[in-house]
Amino acid sequence: MYLLFYIDNQLVNTKTFTILSALYFCYFFEKTLNLEVLPQGFSIKNIQNMIYCKKIASLTRVFLFSFTLLMSANVFAQNYNSKGVELIPLEHASLLLKSKKLTIAVDPTGSHHQYEQNIDLILITDIHGDHFNKEVLKTISDSNTTIIAPKAVYDQMDEELQSKTKVLNNGENFNYQRVAIEAIPMYNLREEALNFHSKGRGNGYVVSMNNQRIYISGDTEDIPEMRSLENIDIALVCMNLPYTMTEASAASAVMEFKPKVVMPYHFRGRPKVSDIDLFESLITDSSIEVVRLDWYPNEDY
Numbered sequence: 001m002y003l004l005f006y007i008d009n010q011l012v013n014t015k016t017f018t019i020l021s022a023l024y025f026c027y028f029f030e031k032t033l034n035l036e037v038l039p040q041g042f043s044i045k046n047i048q049n050m051i052y053c054k055k056i057a058s059l060t061r062v063f064l065f066s067f068t069l070l071m072s073a074n075v076f077a078q079n080y081n082s083k084g085v086e087l088i089p090l091e092h093a094s095l096l097l098k099s100k101k102l103t104i105a106v107d108p109t110g111s112h113h114q115y116e117q118n119i120d121l122i123l124i125t126d127i128h129g130d131h132f133n134k135e136v137l138k139t140i141s142d143s144n145t146t147i148i149a150p151k152a153v154y155d156q157m158d159e160e161l162q163s164k165t166k167v168l169n170n171g172e173n174f175n176y177q178r179v180a181i182e183a184i185p186m187y188n189l190r191e192e193a194l195n196f197h198s199k200g201r202g203n204g205y206v207v208s209m210n211n212q213r214i215y216i217s218g219d220t221e222d223i224p225e226m227r228s229l230e231n232i233d234i235a236l237v238c239m240n241l242p243y244t245m246t247e248a249s250a251a252s253a254v255m256e257f258k259p260k261v262v263m264p265y266h267f268r269g270r271p272k273v274s275d276i277d278l279f280e281s282l283i284t285d286s287s288i289e290v291v292r293l294d295w296y297p298n299e300d301y
Helices: 015-033 044-051 054-077 134-140 247-257 276-282
Strands: 005-007 010-012 080-082 085-091 094-098 103-106 121-123 146-149 165-167 173-176 179-186 202-209 212-216 234-237 261-264
Touching (some): 234 247, 247 276
């Protein structure tokens, strides 16, 4: 039996549950072939007549198991498509935005094998290792790649990377082909967290492409600049303590600037992972759709 759950018309699953379901399905199929008489009067002879022989039955079991796992992999990827833009979550803060003619990487870290060779534009939000990795940048960029970064990131680059980089400060804009990039402040508000992300050091971004505005929060709390955003179609909002903000603060800000779609991301904290169920329950405005993607493909959350 293949087990799936639907919550507010969104497909929700866990990696472990799906794989175990696939194993159970094949186990049940195996046992069924060994029964003398099946429920409802179906005999093993009838089953064998349909499958023709035990060898084909074995191949059928292998096929069903493989097909279930492939379906699981596609569900886990959960890429989001909107108006010709595909949003591909990679891990934690790293993602791709792809249109027919352009590929944008945001905070590329981790294995460079996750990234396509032809990256047109790279956005870096901050200096921390989960956002900025010099070796990955060198591997996935070439002479045709443009990197957008705050000055604090630029200052930590070598000359090779600096030659590809355009510095963008809070409030500044940059146009790349038909894509408009706006640098939004990102910083902490809580007294105990001020040293994590100081005001002016890092950037969130609003990316305008294909007639939609996509907000990427970076590491921030529910700052006034976030709350005053307008006409946001898709918002990626962080929430992880002690570094950024609580689920309640994130939800409160989202309820104020009212994006059409909000995606919780960057929610692995220390020592706890943020409660995405709680965040979603706090979004009580029915005009805001909460979309949950798989930002931690190697973890069971």
